[in-house]
Amino acid sequence: MTEHYPEEDRIFELLQALNKGICPKFERCAGISPTRLRLLNELFQVDEVSQITLQKGMDIDAAAVTRHLKGMEESGTITRRNNPADNRVTLVSLTDQGRERMIQYSEEKRRFVATLLTGFNGQERTVLIDMLNRLQSNINLL
Amino acid sequence: MTEHYPEEDRIFELLQALNKGICPKFERCAGISPTRLRLLNELFQVDEVSQITLQKGMDIDAAAVTRHLKGMEESGTITRRNNPADNRVTLVSLTDQGRERMIQYSEEKRRFVATLLTGFNGQERTVLIDMLNRLQSNINLL
DNA sequence: ATATATTAGTTGACGGGTCAATGATTATCA
């Protein structure tokens, strides 16, 4: 036991500050929130998905998905319809506009992430990924 | 240019997932939100601070501070009074209860962070801090 | 065949953050 509280605390603070910094900046740069872009990404890779399938691929709850999709429907990036084979489920798909926007957003994201990782060489990136994965695992133990 | 989009994206996703994981777990384990504990921490190190000073030390805005303090006042961990020398400012201080609780919360936090960093030796922690700092700097460029 | 359970989605209330507008107080300066 070597008494490194300050160092541990520093990491904790940094992780929080980082998250707090990243999301708003991303939204400002890319013109869309990370979550919505992830939704678009999922939708981009299929023709049509049920809302529940979509939701399970994200780490947000069903209510949040409903509200995002409602907003995205109003802004014309997606469409929704009932599944005739099962009236509980609603099927979601990207509009053509949605596909176009998704491509532009992705480009913005690529730029954003490139800037975020400025100065990190390949090996450092690998180390970082490894460490973040380990932190994630440690959290899951709680 | 070596085309490492997936790796870059992975880091971006991991950072977000991590934040989303840490906060709720922390709150469940420690019994208080990270932000409120940081408020308590600031207050712990002084007799009395003006709300504005307190706010500037945190990375949240004045409205959020007002609401947190209001809640903490009701739950008896802090008290507030007007500064007689300047009626715009309100002075905040921890109650005795608040100091006691703060100590307990800190212990929970210590445990939490220790678990979070399980498996990280001293050198790795240093590397991690360095990397997180660099990410933070990169964000600030945007 | 019907009662019961499960599933999908929506809504409302809440916590935690933002921004913008407001009120009250104090500073500034012409």
Place this chain on the structure above:
DNA sequence: TGATAATCATTGACCCGTCAACTAATATAT
């Protein structure tokens, strides 16, 4: 001195997430 500006705190409206309650539809089991 008296108008104007700056400062501190609060409030309201919004975004984004949670959970819990509810509806509607389908599955299950007796």
